[in-house]
Amino acid sequence: MxxxxxxxxxxxxxxxxxxxxxxxxxxxxxxxxxxxxxxxxxxxxxxxxxxxxxxxxxxxxxxxxxxxxxxxxxxxxxxxxxxxxxxxGNGGVIGDIQADPEYTAAFKAHMRKGDKAPADIEAAMSRGTDADGGYLAPIEWDRTIGEKLKQISPMRAESRIITISVAGFKKYFGDRNVGSGWVGETASRPATTTPQIGVLDFTPGELYANPAITQQLLDDAAVDLEKWLGSEVDTEFARQEGIGFTSGDGVNKPYGVLTYVEGAANATRHPYGAIKVTNSGAAAGLTGDGILDLMYSLPSQYAANAKFHMNRLSMGAARKLKDGQGNYLWQPSYASGQPQTLAGAPIVEHPDFPLVAAGNIALLYGDMEATYLVVDRVGIRVLRDPFTNKPFVHFYTTKRVGGGVHDPQPMRALKVAANS
Structure with a gap:
């Protein structure tokens, strides 16, 4: 509406x-x-x-x-x-993963009445069934939730995503510290510096929701349980993911992208250094020159896919900026599906980014997909709990997800501060 x-x-x-x-x-x-x-x-x-x-x-x-x-x-x-x-099409399910009708039917029966899976398909369900009654959500439902999360969460939509089937993910980095030099034909060749290998751990934290529905409603109403549970879970998971991917401290949650900026908590975590900062040019606001300085501080190889990332109020402040000829830097969408732009670069709205205020990192500019890595531990898990809060049946739903910067170089940050 x-x-x-x-x-x-x-x-x-x-x-x-x-x-x-x-x-x-x-x-x-x-x-x-x-x-x-x-x-x-x-x-x-x-x-x-x-x-x-x-x-x-x-x-x-x-x-x-x-x-x-x-x-x-x-x-x-x-x-x-x-x-x-x-x-x-197909309810948002993409790719070539096909539904498993037997598994889906058993999952629905377990959600409604707690029925045990038929013996002839227990083997097929072993990947999702534990003694405590937990089920890995059916593939098509899991994928649908994943697509909704991507549509709601701008960080997930813009970042690189990998799915793992083990407890964590390690990424190895060379420090590019290879020594070299010029020598004459018969001059000695002393040893040069040898590059070192660094490693970053991306350990998923656990995200959970615990919606409840009465047993009578489960028994009597023609409730589309998958749709109901999905609507309960996707928005809340996306909200929590957005906070984690933006400012998470890494304790049972992702490392937020803003924590890798120069001077922030994880500025020294990455072998390649921190996300570099440009001042806005004003002590408590944005300036057109500051925006242009930020853009041109990004190496040219990353400019093709670069976007601005900021919250809604910051977009309102950026809308008033002009260049030296009096032209507005912000431009609206001129065709359906085309983004609004700032100085020609697309803008992505992030509700969890800081406001334009003195000392804040008000926006980022760069290639987020080349910068930030989202690590999904495969599958959304659902545990049916009819005992804890009678007469309600709780559906304890969990998703293990982590994240962090895998390369700070394709991103730059704008700090609200006057130039020194």
């Missing part, structure tokens, strides 16, 4: 209205018209400030337009996601 958003254009308080009506989804045209209204009002505000007659009403009007623009852009992005999901 789309709520009605109203954007008042610049002028003597009311020159016109741009409305996104409840009966129709927002369009690219509405977004473009809203941005024109924003630019006109922002220009008027800057002129008032220069004259020393800053108008509070103009400032409030600009913030309302800015907020409405953000909602419009978000709605357009959501439409693109829905269209992309519809193209997947």
């Amino acid at each position: 789309f709520m009605q958003n109203t954007v008042r254009t610049a002028g003597p308080r009311a020159r016109g209205l741009i409305a996104v009506r409840a009966e129709a989804p927002p369009t690219i045209d509405a977004l473009a018209r809203g941005f024109e209204a924003f630019k006109e009002t922002h220009t008027r505000q800057l002129e008032e400030i220069k004259k020393g007659v800053a108008d509070v009403v103009t400032a409030e009007q600009l913030e309302k337009i800015n907020a409405a623009l953000t909602e419009l852009q978000t709605a357009v992005d959501d439409q693109a996601k829905i269209q992309a999901a519809a193209k997947l």
